[in-house]
Amino acid sequence: MEYPEGARDDGLPAVLSDPVRLAALEASGMIASAPEQEFDDLTRLAASVTGAAISAITFVGDAQTYWKSVPHLPYGGVEAWQNGVGESFCYFAVGANGPFVVEDAAKDARTAGHQAIGPWGVGAWAGFPIVTTDGHAIGTLCVIDANPRQWQPQELESLAVLARAVSNEINLRISLNIAQSALATAQSALATSRELARSLQDSLLPPVLRPVPGLDAAARYLPATGNVEVVGDFYDLFHARGPWWTAVMGDVCGKGTEAAKVTALARYTLRADAGDHLSPAEVLDRLNTAMLAQRAPRYLTAVQATLRTAPAGAAGRLCLAGHPPALIRRADGRVRQAGVPGTLLGTMPTVRLTDVRFRLAPGDLLFLYTDGACEARPGPHSALPHRPIFDEDALARALADTHGLDAATTNARIAEVLAGHHGGWASDDTALLSLRVPPQP
Structure with missing residues (x-):
């Protein structure tokens, strides 16, 4: 046949x-x-x-x-x-x-x-x-x-x-x-992606803040619900020179590897320049120049504070580059904003940046944050879906309610308030950084 x-x-x-x-x-x-x-x-x-x-x-x-x-x-x-x-x-x-x-x-x-x-x-x-x-x-x-x-x-x-x-x-x-095989492969790839994203995210944040003599410092990072991508929220605290220390917080637009590139560029540029220039405005201006020279694919907002401690407390200068204002919580519980609004970085060669002097007495706390803390909104399954956005005024009131708490506990309390407002469904990543002068015994 x-x-x-x-x-x-x-x-x-x-x-x-x-x-x-x-x-x-x-x-x-x-x-x-x-x-x-x-x-x-x-x-x-x-x-x-x-x-x-x-x-x-x-x-x-x-x-x-x-x-x-x-x-x-x-x-x-x-x-x-x-x-x-x-x-x-x-x-x-x-x-x-x-x-x-x-x-x-x-x-x-x-x-x-x-x-x-x-x-x-x-x-x-x-x-x-x-x-x-x-x-x-x-x-x-x-x-x-x-x-x-x-x-x-x-x-x-x-x-x-x-x-x-x-x-x-x-x-x-x-x-x-x-x-079923494709689903198992996809689930494995997703798990790997989550692990890699979180590992990369962790690598862009200091695992432990370096102790600053005479200062109680703590940071907290709150990831968005279900987020598996690398995001642009970052913070840092490092020695600049002599008695001077620098605290910085930034928020890169977007997510993923492009945001990670800008985050890494920002962190290392700030560390390199902060020792040469004690003016936060000068350092942030240099970061803007570096971003334009490197053709950074994302813009960022940032707040930088350079300060030194003394027996009477701490003093320094602070600059905002398109970032929400810093908050200062006084020892008696009063809260005020600090910083003059400035231009975000990475979009134009000339930026408007202004240094503002500040002082912290014993018991005072400087609070830096990204916009996830002042734009929290109820999640899709919240019991109160029409609750208004948790804005800067609400954040200031919440910070005032932490009167007397140390840096780490202050961050934890703010995180609890945000979770209670959005019902456990965070729409954006959030970074918190608290610097407190310990009260005198």
Whole structure:
């Protein structure tokens, strides 16, 4: 018999050894699998509509034929329910990738003398291939009669429909397996992405603030709900020179790797220049120049304070570059804003930046924050969805309520107030930095 893709040296169809077809068969999960009711129902129906004595669903490999449904035989286990690929007629339909119909197996030139005739009692045989969505024949649905017979057109049409039903079941399973595998891969990739994003985010924030003599300092980072991207909120506290220390907080527009690049550029530029220039306005102006020279893909807002401590407290200068004003909480609980509004950085060569002097007495606290703290709004599942935005006035009142608390506890209390306002669903990342002069004993 001639096959569309030729024959192997043993005379069997060459397509049986096609690695792509074998991969499709492997993906079906049918190799050496146990009988299932879904397939037994279809083979019994095939026997019923044709009146044949034997019906079967088999899957054809390179060297073996694997039986899936042979209702007239008890299941004999994986090893018993397979035979050599040339020991049955099943490979004929696979080799032709179409129906194979024999009305008298002993006399048909294609099957006369075939080794399967005796063991299977084949007088007449009719089978249709089981085909994957990409056109690979991986098995056969067939019926066998002990005596020669003429197959009626309606019988063959019914067999074709049943073979398509088997094919559809297999293809649905393959699609489900692919979807489940893709979902598992996506979930793994998402988990990896979250881990990498958080690792990168953590690398852009100092893990522990360096202790400043005579100052109680604490920072807190509050990620947005469900956020897996690197964001541009950052803070830093470092020694500038001599008795001077620098605190800085910034917020880069956007998220992802582009925001991370700008964050890294800002942090390292500020550290490099703060030791040479004690004016925050001068340092931020140099950062603006560096961002334009590096063609930074994002702009940023920032607040920088340079200060030194003394027995009477702390004093320094503060500058805003498009950033929300700093807040100073006095020892008696009064809160006031500090800083003159200035130009955000990274958009134009000339910026308006102003240094403002400030003093902190014992018990006073300087509070820096990003706009997540003054733009908090109720989440989609909040019990009070129409509650107004938690604005700068609300933040000032909340800070006043922390009167007497140290830096870390102040940050924790503000975080609790924000969570209570948005109902546990934060729309934006938030950074908090508190610098407090300890009260005198």
